[in-house]
Amino acid sequence: MPKYNNPRKTWEYSKEFKVRAVKMSYQPDLQSKQVAEGLGIHPFMLSRWRKEYREGLLQGDGKKQVGLSKKRKVKTPKQMSENVQLKKEIERLKKENDLFKKVATVSGGSSSERFGFIHRYKKEFAIAALCRWLGVSRSGYYAWADREPSQRERSDQTLLKDITQVFDKSSGRYGSPRVHKTLARQGVQVSRKRVARLMRDNGLKARVTLVTRRQPGLKRFKNRGENKLLQFGGTIACDQIWVADVTYIKLSHQWTYLATIMDRHSRRILGWSLSHTRTTELTLAALNYAIRKGRHTEGVILHTDRGVEFTASDFQSALSKAGIEHSVNRPGYCTDNAYMESFYHSLKGELIRNQLFNGIDHLRREMGRYINQFYNRVRLHSGIEYYSPIEYERMAA
Structure with a gap:
């Protein structure tokens, strides 16, 4: 013993x-x-x-x-x-x-x-x-x-300043994993557990929250369509699989709806659209946004849920015109589209929660800054080895 x-x-x-x-x-x-x-x-x-x-x-x-x-x-x-x-x-x-x-x-x-x-x-x-x-x-x-601070304590205070600077620069959005990776890129050699301890002891907590999302009723799900990702497996390059979804955002006393399209390989948001109504026009606007970027679309698989805004004839016609194949969730398996759910979790925790917006135009401006300037270009993504989506695409090219 x-x-x-x-x-x-x-x-x-x-x-x-x-x-x-x-x-x-x-x-x-x-x-x-x-x-x-x-x-x-x-x-x-x-x-x-x-x-x-x-x-x-x-x-x-x-x-x-x-x-x-x-x-x-x-x-x-x-x-x-x-x-x-x-x-x-x-x-x-x-x-x-x-x-x-x-x-x-x-x-x-x-x-x-x-x-x-x-x-x-x-x-x-x-x-x-x-x-x-x-x-x-x-x-x-x-x-x-009464004794003088030890060398370790003085080192912790110096490190805490660097941690606080990274934390503030991300507007409180980075937790200990991303702060640790950012410090490593700056040449600061420190363990992740030490960063987590200092952040915890000093109340530096990332802006995360549980996401509440209303699901379309099961009766509205249609029997047509199949989940093509089950046979596809993982991706090895960009523009093989895109994923899309719509989420609810409460603005004052009114709901607004955000449609987004993501490249599953790089996690880059290719297109998005914001509106007061959840219609086919909303998802079409996000799709056209992605197509206008000039990316390769022939043979791309776009995976969505079974909502009517994705299965409508106008949306299906736009997919066929661009040569995009449509894949849908299995009935009752919302986790089939987990990549988009993960993005909405980050978005709502880092941008929406505890923020006040003066109308949909203000929200749209802030959404553009978050997606185009921060998420795609700067934010370190744990799913792609802590690179930003654009940086990861550049390396994969």
Whole structure:
């Protein structure tokens, strides 16, 4: 068996804590389950403490044996005052219990880690109590707090400035993977985990969010069409597979619709269109945008969902004229078009969420800047080895 020099300690609740929890559970206006949830302990644990208290095994308050009942009695002024104090105490104990769980994560760590924990929570709890819980001396903590920053700490501060500069330059859109890749391109040699730690400790969190997207009703799906990508496999060059989709964007109190077309190989957005209505004209505008770029279209497979804006005769005629083959999702398999879903996730997290737009024209301008100037030209894409789409196309040419 391996020998553990610093095994993790399991926190043990004090008798005072147990007795107070038991007394709270016997209050007529409190249920045992509520007390357990408030203190962050399992109801079975509280039930065991109550049994030990009744049998005299738990004597934190000096009692040997008690016979408590849940029957309602007229409370004396003294009892009412005690109940008010107990209700206040439950909040304090809950806060302490939450801290105890955090203490367990650093109790087996180095002295420096424990001193750092004390430094973070010294405004909430007494330093003496924190030192006692973590098994360190107060003099040791004060000596640690007064010493000069170590070389590692000074290095972290210098690195944090570089990280913050990259983070701000991306308007808060880059998380630790893209910040790490950007620093590597600038010649800064640092591990990804260190970048993630510094960003986490300093509240640098990328603008991401869960995307809410309304799906067309299954009854509107048509039986015609097939998913041609199942037999095609992966891409080895640009202009082999394009993918397209439409998403909803809430603008004030009105929905707007964004249609986009992407080259699946390079992840470049080839065409997009924004409108107040979700019609065939919307998707046709995005398709014509892509075709006008002069890219090779003969034999390209365009994969979409089964929405009527893609299966309409006008849209199908435009595809045939350009020599583009149409592929559609399997019924009930929205993940067949995961590449576009991934783009919309990034778009809404990095541009739309928590932003105010003064009408659709303002949104269209910002959309153009994001897609044409940032996403296609600058943004590092994890799916193409952290290159931008245009840069990746240039390398693949």
